[in-house]
């Protein structure tokens with residue numbers, strides 16, 4: 001299957017009322033880092049869910065934090081949303097850390113809500129309201145942790 005083929009299950013589609021998919025690329029190399037999206041966009045309640053998946057070699061390097069911040073900016077300022085929700089398995093420490101770092105609040109545990117590797121595991125719900133969101137939170141360039149330039153380019 002050739003790159004850019006419309007038949008590819010990984011082809012990024014145009015944003016629509018319910019979903020906005022993004023490709024994430026490393027600025028320094030232009031290499032594909034992963035994908036991110038807003039899904040389940042509810043234009044009546046102005047709410048949506050955040051989804052992200054990075055290639056294994058790009059995990060743990062600050063991309064996740066960078067990308068979720070960009071999704072928040074897109075959701076709140078471009079799509080005019082009021083609430084973003086992030087759902088993750090309770091044992092996904094990296095995803096939980098990203099959510100808290102970006103400003104999401106833990107809102108609840110769904111006990112044994114997911115069947116994973118032959119057992120039921122808890123999942124967690126995080127939420128962030130536009131009224132809580134801090135658009136001036138430092139970019140990775142100003143972030144105390146990294147001190148580097150923004151690491152990812154997140155594009156439709």
Ligand SMILES: CC(C)(COP(=O)(O)OP(=O)(O)OC[C@H]1O[C@@H](n2cnc3c(N)ncnc32)[C@H](O)[C@@H]1OP(=O)(O)O)[C@@H](O)C(=O)NCCC(=O)NCCS
Nearest residue numbers: 052053054059060061062063064065088093094095097101
């Ligand atoms: C979850 C995911 C998006 C996180 O992105 P990331 O780029 O790896 O995370 P970051 O490098 O921005 O790290 C953010 C925080 O998580 C911590 N972290 C990263 N990997 C971790 C791990 N394996 N265990 C514990 N903490 C971890 C970092 O130390 C950092 O914490 P800090 O803010 O206190 O310094 C990414 O790892 C991923 O795509 N995983 C596979 C798919 C997935 O789980 N998607 C989410 C489904 S809901």
